[in-house]
Amino acid sequence: MGSRFRGSSRSAVVLILAGSLVVSYLVSQQGVVLGRGIYRVGVSPDSPEIHDKRFSAMTLVPSKGYSMLNQKTIDLYLDGDKAALRNDARSLYAAGALKRYLERQELARIKDEYEIDRAFPLRVELNYIENVTMDQETSLRELLAPVTAKTPEPMEADSGALDESGARPTPRPRQSQQQETQRDSDSAVRQQIREMERGGRWPKIEMEFASDKEIIIPSLMTPPIPFAQVMIAFLYVLPVFFVSIFFTSSFMDEKTDGRIAVLMSAPVTPFEIIAGKMLPYATFSLASVMIITLLLKGNLLLAMAIFIPVLFFVFSIYLMVPLTYRTFRDTTFISMLAIVVITSYLVFPAMFSGVNDLCYISPLTLAVKMYRGEPFGPKEYLFSTVPMYLVFALSMYVGTRILNEEYLMRFRPLYRKVAEAIYLAIDRSHPNLSIMLLSLFLIPIVYMIQLVAVALSFNMPISYAVGGLLLATAMIEEMAKSVGIAVLLEKGVVSTPRHLLALSFLSAAGFLIGEKLLLYLSLTVVTESTLSAALFSYGMLLIPLTAHFAFTAIVCFTTRRSGVRYYPFAVFIGSTAHALYNLCVLGVIP
Amino acid sequence: MSTFYALVKKELRSVSREKTIMIAIIIQLFIASFSSVILTGLMSYYDPDSIAYSTRVGIKVGIVGDGGSPLMGLLTERNVDVATYPSPLDAENAFKLGTLDAVAFIPQDNGGPVDMKLFLPRSETRSTVILMILKEPLRRYEDTLRKNRGVQVKYSDLNGTPSTTYEFRYAFIVPLLLMFFPAFLAGSMVIDSVSQELEDHTLDTLWAAPLSLNQILGAKIVGGLFLSIVQGALWSLLLRVNGICIQNLGPVLLLAAVITAMIAVVSAFISACFRDRERSQFVYSLFMAISTGMSYFFGTSPITLMTRLATGDRYAGIADVATYGLVLLALLVAFFSVAERLIRMES
Secondary structure: OHHHOOHHHHHHHHHHHHHHHHHHHHHHHHOOOOOOOOEEEEEOOOOOOOOOOOEEEEEOOHHHHHHHHHOOOOOEEEEOOEEEEOOOHHHHHHHHHHHHHHHHHHHHHHHHHOOHHHHOOEEEEEEEEOOOOOOOOOOHHHHHHHHHOOOOOHHHHHHHHHHHHOOOOOOOHHHHHHHHHHHHHHHHHHHHHHHHHOOOOOOOOOOOOOOOEEEEOHHHOOOOOOOHHHHHHHHHHHHHHHHHHHHHHHHHHHHHOOHHHHHHHOOOOHHHHHHHHHHHHHHHHHHHHHHHHHHOOOOHHHHHHHHHHHHHHHHHHHHHHHHHOOOHHHHHHHHHHHHHHHHHHHHHHHHOOOOOHHHHHOHHHHHHHHHHOOOOOHHHHHHHHHHHHHHHHHHHHHHHHHOOHHHHHOOOOHHHHHHHHHHHHOOOOOHHHHHHHHHHHHHHHHHHHHHHHHHHHOOOOHHHHHHHHHHHHHHHHHHHHHHHHHHHHHHOOOOOHHHHHHHHHHHHHHHHHHHHHHHHHHHHHOOOOHHHHHHOOOOOOHHHHHHHHHHHHHHHHHHHHHOHHHHHHHHHHHHHHHHHHHHHHOOOOO | OHHHHHHHHHHHHHHHHOOHHHHHHHHHHHHHHHHHHHHHHHHHHHOOOHHHHHOOOOOEEEEEEOOOOHHHHHHHHOOOEEEEEOOHHHHHHHHHHOOOOEEEEEOOOOOOOEEEEEEEEOOHHHHHHHHHHHHHHHHHHHHHHHHHOOOOOOOOOOOOOOOHHHHHHHHHHHHHHHHHHHHHHHHHHHHHHHHHHHHHOHHHHHHHOOOOHHHHHHHHHHHHHHHHHHHHHHHHHHHHHOOOOOOOHHHHHHHHHHHHHHHHHHHHHHHHHHOOHHHHHHHHHHHHHHHHHHHHHOOOOHHHHHHHHHHOOOOOOHHHHHHHHHHHHHHHHHHHHHHHHHHHHHO
């Protein structure tokens, strides 16, 4: 990689890198202002000045200010302590933004003008308690015992009145304890005022989950970012993406200048070529994972266990890109698509960590758990990482099979390339076993695509979403089971109905084994998700096996009858039957 | 001129033949279909308070302590169900049974600081949402307490709509989708196309035809520009469907096109300098990162201008777009005067 930047270009790169460092420093110093000058406000001469870059403020005398407000040339007019606004969206948003800004200014003022007890009279102590388990952890009762013990006493109300007049002569024993907590909350107030003065406009990111007790002041409260996961995800995944783009590029380079052909004629196996090319880049990514973990003070071994499968997964996709595509432009586009898809696959589920157990499909959820110091079991680990390991294994295997000059250099449409790759991946001396294993190994991919389909369906009206989802998931499954057989049909390897029937059965069996394994894993992790029940058909083993077999056979025989060109049509027929069957299983159709 | 059109067409055809445009559209649809999820996710990242406005979750809070506190009324106003419990034990049982989302202990207001206690479930997402919903009533309670203690807070009656969603949409989402994405794609397309020809030495054969190098490069830039304009128009439609209206649509799209053209020129320059694709793409990404970062420091950056145009600011208009048009013109002149020499020099 280093040799790519030589001579004058190296100095340019250094210059640009230095520039980017300067920019990021400036950004970190000034903070990022979104929507600079988005609001236009007029202020009367006696109003406070507005020091917020979102507002372009101009000083206007009231008569001018009000008329400009009515002409909609300004969004809001601040007349001393009063703000005048219109009843349209733009003006209301400006008012909302200004209110927030002015509230902050007011806090700064009252903090200086009044003593802390009067300026910040309300302190809220947050306690987090388990609401499911009944174990002997800190219970609400114990936490409240010292304060509630006294509240019902009528005497306390009297003393409250005394307190107000400020004439409390002798503190009672309990009072000392209360003062203790007051001092606690006072120091919390002071600390939060300091934080506000430091200008913490950005909410703080809490890597570790809130400590058991925390005192918040409502007006000073900066809420924690609920999705720190996104932060972790980008921190870890971005360097991996960057490096894997270099990996793709270098593969493409060797492909275009023919060096790969030379390599292939040398006495090394395709596996050695791929592994050898991947190793340096994978090492780089691993190093970045380790450095980030050390910087964030995480558990190194655990982080590696979590991110190595992610890394494998990303690399397996970026391995397929240069193997299938021929031009740089295509690789760029496909890489971008891959980034979008992988990031959503990893990040979205992690956003729902704690809400739904399905979040475990993303290993990033495990990373979040790790940083919060929360435990997770080997089942959760397997649930999220096994699909990634399997995808990697599959793509490495396919990669070694299709690494030949003819395949790499020939220009053909994508679906032909895929068919070609599947044909090459099938071991021609053991077609039966190959078909079965193919169905089994396609499971993680099917599973991932189905999850993406679920995510997509969230955006549709619910009545369409359920129907569309049922058909889409059935289609994906039917395609996975029959694609290998269709390729064999096209190549003329299979011709007799009997062989076709046998292959359909084997494919269905392979798929079912994989599906049930996955189902077992997911049911042990996802306890009460109706989603998993909808996605993975259940019941006894025999009925689903027969069903799978029947649908695959429908697809295969339709393909055989009408020709491979009509394969999509055949898949559609098979999947419609499959979707109807699913509706029956779910009890929608009696 | 007809040769130039032919070149542009060739550029576009090569894109469509290789299905790249389809992929670009798939990306677009993919992102658009996620947009509501992405918006909620990103919004809560940018401004966690937004969860409270956007959520329709109803929560129920158990109250222990002062049942006559003004906080009770404030909570009910915010559609929070409140139920008073005589003892912590009762509240705890209700909480564990799942009938309560949180328990609050409100002490008597005796004139001193009020030390409340709030009990939340130990699930980060849930407790964050609950806390965000409770925040506003708590703040208003705090203001009530301040008033009781003789502290006057100004502007607390100013009524506006929470603005962060608005700002985020127009200052981030709109420029990102209408300007940054299309421009970024156009730039990397130009780089791929130029560096591929430089690496394959196909430019030499093209040269033999009665075409100037500038025409060839110009066609590549126009090809990228064309795709980005199509994309920008598509995005504005998708945004519309998602409920984000763009004011001054014409000037907004024009601005996006001008900026895209500027970036396409710069990327053509980069690929002419660095020649091989990998280095060009790398330098280009860094350039994009820096220029986007830099634009935050200028009051009149394209991003700001787009935000102001899209929100319908009366003080922004076509004249501001024209300024960038002039910059583009200068860039074009400069690029075409050196491009030929630059490429001939090294080949």
